[in-house]
Amino acid sequence: MNKFVSGLGAAWLAALVAAAPASAQDLELAITAPAGAGGGWDSAARSLQEVMMATGNAKSVQVINVPGAGGTVGLAQFVQGADGKSDQLLVGGITMVGAIITNDAPYDLTNVTPIARLTGDPLVVAVPASSPYQTMADLVAGIQKDVEHTIWAGGSAGGADHILAALVTQAAGVDPAKVNYVAYSGGGESLAAMLGGQVTAGVSGYGEWQGQIRSGDLRALAISYPEPIEGIAAQPLKAQGYDIELVNWRGVFAGPNVSDDAKAKLEEAVAKTVASPEWKELINARGWSDYYAPSAEFTDFIASETDRVGSILKSIGLAD
Amino acid sequence: MDSILYLLGGFATALEPMNLTFAAIGVMLGTAVGVLPGIGPALTVALLLPITFKLDPGGSLIMFAGIYYGGMYGGSTTAILLNTPGESASVVTALEGNQMAKRGRGGPALATAAIGSFVAALIATAGLAFFAPILVKLAVKFGPWDYFGLMLIAFITVSATFGSSPLRGLTSLGIGLWLGLVGIDQLTGQTRLAFGVPNLMDGIEVTTLAVGLFALGEALFVVSRHAFSDDAPMAIKGSIWMSREDWSRSWRPWLRGTAVGFPIGALPAGGAEIPTFLSYTMERKLAKRPEEFGHGAIEGVAGPEAANNASAAGTLVPLLTLGLPTSATAAVMLAGFQQYNLQPGPLLFVQHPALVWGLVASLFIANVMLLVLNLPMVGLWVKLLKIPLPWLYGGILVFASMGTIAANPSVVELLMLVGFGFLGFVMRRYDYPVAPAVVGLILGPMADSQLRRALQMSLGDPMILLQHPGSATMIGIAVLALIAPFLFKGLSRFRQDED
Amino acid sequence: MTSTQDAGLHRPTLIIGLALFALAMITFHDAWNMKIRASYGMGADAASYFVAGFLGLLAIGHLIAAFRPQPEADAADWAGVIWVSLGLAGLTLSVWLGGGFILGSTLLFVLTARAFGRKAILTDLLIGLALGLGIFLLFNKLLTLALPAGPLERLF
Structure with a gap:
């Protein structure tokens, strides 16, 4: 929807940066958020903008929103516009991996240069408070008994929520193509369906539902993170005996054909930003988890995620 | 009782001179940016939000409330004066409002929109303050089948905007429905009619269609x-203020519009458009002189504008009580709240009562400020129409295309805008109404996904639509509304034959 | 819409009918080739078939109406329409080819004014330029909303 540059925020932060230490790098960056205002990638881009400028790791940062098609519109524009440029970054994540496959997008993440993985949020599997299911084992037994009437609510088709629902169904020993997954826009409407008791279970980013989980309106059965997380009572699926892990990760990329020198400079700026106390404070406030990985590790990670997401999307009939 | 005390405390803060100034600035900025065609409230709030970060939490919350209501109100001005709705919720306002302006009654049209917005927002904000927790319990019970019933009613009511020929009206609606198919289907990820063009993947932007067809x-x-x-059709006739008759014709539509707008706005997938359609139809049916509709009936401005603003307050119900942003504007607002460490959700009213009631007080103040600042502006706005036609239309075209490329800077979007412009020209030339196309684009995709969600939950059994009392009732109303005119026509013809 | 044609074929109605029929066929074809099926309930193609059918019925309605008396469209000043079209084309090309927003909107303003019969092109050029510049400064500088930039915009 809205493509605009966050200007006033930038102007305001520029004033802060004026007071930043003299060692400040002279990077003048433009970060593409391949989504509209308010979404996860948009807030990731804007958070990066805020902290990079506040810590003096960049002189100025502009955020450009290019929404569309699970981020693939922004990716295509970025691949064409940022070729060889040392001052362009793109935010992306696991949803983009799925969208590239389901939309048959002309460009994929091998066309861009991974700089760093930034955050990784757990997904939560939850049921309405009135549900008879008390534990993950109850839900899995329910799936085995009647997969058709086990109705899931979550975000858009082929996204991370959908993939997790399919993985849980698969782990229950049922054909994942049979999962009855009802897609809603964003995290909002699926929450209403959960609270209204119209569905059996739901998947969402933990942060989006934590208010309802704390107030007892929803019962969290499991999280998809590999290890337990402090402050979250629900245990990982892995710890409950299901071999599933899925992290809603986000990272930054530079354009194609970036010189080694420019790449190293961007890596350093991002690494320094992520190590700063300001970043730690900010991701805490947003309810995100640090999932930093440097360029080389991130590149391998993307390859394995692409394989994994591709095969599960195939099994639920969204890709061929 | 505690809530009243908190509310009074909120008012005490909001009424400080400094904060009143912030409210005034917020309202002015919100209105000024919201007035631009193609820049709806979501973009307005997003653009202006960073300004508020500079202030202390109290002041910024107040300015924020001003921007929100200012942006919601701004769209009606261009709809009335220039037949250029800035956002989808103002499309209905343009129908009668612009007819009024063409007959020299732009002043009363703007005034009834401003006062109607004020009355609606006042009542709806009070509703938000006192009934939000109850209302939200009902709203989440609204299932996909119920939404589908509501959409059916909305579809039937569209026929009120058809004009003289049903074939032309239905054709316009059909074009809107067709455009609504374009893009990636949310439920299955299947792409429809995008022909491989990436810019079409997310579907057709309603504002692009509305600005193209209308402006x-x-x-x-x-x-x-x-x-x-040789006409100079837009001169001002009579008073620019509302006459006694205008008042007596406006106050009921204001209240009815509020009654429709607030609850539908509070539904998680309700939106601001459907209440405006429903309000328009209702006023047309209830009007003493229905023949005036289509030629500048003031009820047709008063009702939908009230409904629009009441739904804006309604949107805050799921946002504050569930943390659930139900519109693009609300999503931007949510980001704004988080800046003040205000995490909307079920515990918000319990944990941060002072902030919540401060916000409610701010909304009241912003609303009053909106009226105080905008009523005197009516005289100024109406003077816009005195600009010579060559410059007026030159300016309209520049602002309309600017709004579209600013919101979405791509040549494809601009080409679509121009294409819709020519479509609008052809439709006007051959007497096809343009509003049903916009309505089709809004309602089509909503009805499609809600119906399919309902059928997915029932494993394909259509009876689910009749098993739930809410949806069964609404579908019944829709069917009645559809066949009643034919029945009455048949009946009266039958009687004539007997004579 | 003052006069009504008495008899014979009403060509605009016929053409619109044929256009609707073409849209219906495209939609049907698009739906026919959809690969992703819904596991439960209806798929994404159902709405396409519905709309295709609806458009088909409307097309038939138009074909029938074309043989009935239809209101005749009023006379049009095509020169004016062409001037405005040139203005819109000017803006689109200017944005497309990197001429920028100010140049494009000035063209649009001047040509629209010309369409309404104004001949004082220099005055209109100045007004259009001032308007475009004002909008650009407001958006790019104050709201920092990225309007398409060209040579003129880079001066600021």
Whole structure:
């Protein structure tokens, strides 16, 4: 929807940066958020903008929103516009991996240069408070008994929520193509369906539902993170005996054909930003988890995620 | 009782001179940016939000409330004066409002919109303050089947905007429905009618269609007729203020519009458009002189504008009580709240009562400020119409295309805008109404996904639509509304035959 | 819409009918080739078939109406329409080819004013330029909303 540059925020932060230490790098960056205002990638881009400028790791940062098609519109524009440029970054994540496959997008993440993985949020599997299911084992037994009437609510088709629902169904020993997954826009409407008791279970980013989980309106059965997380009572699926892990990760990329020198400079700026106390404070406030990985590790990670997401999307009939 | 104390405390903060100034600035900025065609409330709030970060939490919350209501109100001005709705919720306002302006009654039209917005927002904000926790319990019970019933009613009511020929009205609606198919289907990820163009993947932007059909189409049509008419149609006749008759014709529509707008706005997938359609139809049915509709009936401005603003307050119900942003504007607002460490959700009212009631007080103050600042502006706005036609339409086209490329800077979007402009011209030339196309684009995709969600939950059994009392009732109403006119017509013809 | 044609074929109605029929066929074809099926309930193609059918019925309605008396469209000043079209084309090309927003909107303003019969092109050029510049400064500088930039915009 809205493509605009966050200007006033930038102007305001520029004033802060004026007071930043003299060692400040002279990077003048433009970060593409391949989504509209308010979404996860948009807030990731804007958070990066805020902290990079506040810590003096960049002189100025502009955020450009290019929404569309699970981020693939922004990716295509970025691949064409940022070729060889040392001052362009793109935010992306696991949803983009799925969208590239389901939309048959002309460009994929091998066309861009991974700089760093930034955050990784757990997904939560939850049921309405009135549900008879008390534990993950109850839900899995329910799936085995009647997969058709086990109705899931979550975000858009082929996204991370959908993939997790399919993985849980698969782990229950049922054909994942049979999962009855009802897609809603964003995290909002699926929450209403959960609270209204119209569905059996739901998947969402933990942060989006934590208010309802704390107030007892929803019962969290499991999280998809590999290890337990402090402050979250629900245990990982892995710890409950299901071999599933899925992290809603986000990272930054530079354009194609970036010189080694420019790449190293961007890596350093991002690494320094992520190590700063300001970043730690900010991701805490947003309810995100640090999932930093440097360029080389991130590149391998993307390859394995692409394989994994591709095969599960195939099994639920969204890709061929 | 505690809530009243908190509310009073909120008012005490909001009424400080400094904070009143912030409210005034917020309202002015919100209105000024919201007035631009193509820049809806979501973009307005997003653009202006960073300004508020500089202030202390109290002041910024107040300015924020001003921007929100200012942006919601701004769209009606261009809809009335220039037949250029800035956002989808103002499309209905343009129908009667612009007819009024063309008959020299732009002043009363703007005034009834401003006062109606004020009344609606006042009542709806009070509703938000006192009934939000109850209302939200009902709202989440609204299932996909119920939404589908509501959509059906909305579809039937569209026929009120059809004009003289049902074939032309239905054709316009059909074009809107067709455009609504374009893009990636949310439920299955299947792409429809995008022909591999990435910019089409997310579907057709409603504002692009509305601005194209209304603003560009109107300009092309007016220029095609300009040489043959010696009229200066937009002069001001009579008082620019509302007459006694205008008042007596407006106050009921304001209240009815509020009654429709607030609860539908509070539904998680309700939106601001459907209440405006429903309100328009209702006023048309209830009007003492229904023949005036289509020629500048003030009820047709008063009702939908009230409904629009009441739904804006309604949107805050799921946002504050569930943390659930139900519109693009609300999503931007949510980001704004988080800046003040205000995490909307079920515990918000319990954990941060002072902030919540401070916000409610701010909304009241912003609303009053909106009226105080905008009523005197009516005289100024109406003078816009005195600009000579060549410059007026030159300006309209520049602002309309600017709004579209600013919101979405791509050549494809601009080409679509121009294409819709020519479509609007052809439709006007051959007497096809343009509003049903916009309505089709809004309602079509909503009805499609809600129906399919309902059928997915019932494993394909259509009876689910009749098993739930809410949806069964609404579908019943829709069917009645559809066949009643034919029945009555048949009946009266039958009687005539007997004579 | 003052006069009504008495008899014979009403060509605009016929053409619109044929256009609707073409849209219906495209939609049907698009739906026919959809690969992703819904596991439960209806798929994404159902709405396409519905709309295709609806458009088909409307097309038939138009074909029938074309043989009935239809209101005749009023005379049009095509020169004016062409001037405005040139203005819109000017803006689109200017944005497309990197001429920028100010140049494009000035063209649009001047040509629209010309369409309404103004001949004082220099005055209109100045007004259009001032308007475009004002909008650009407001958006790019104050709101920092990225309007398309060209040579003129880079001066600021």
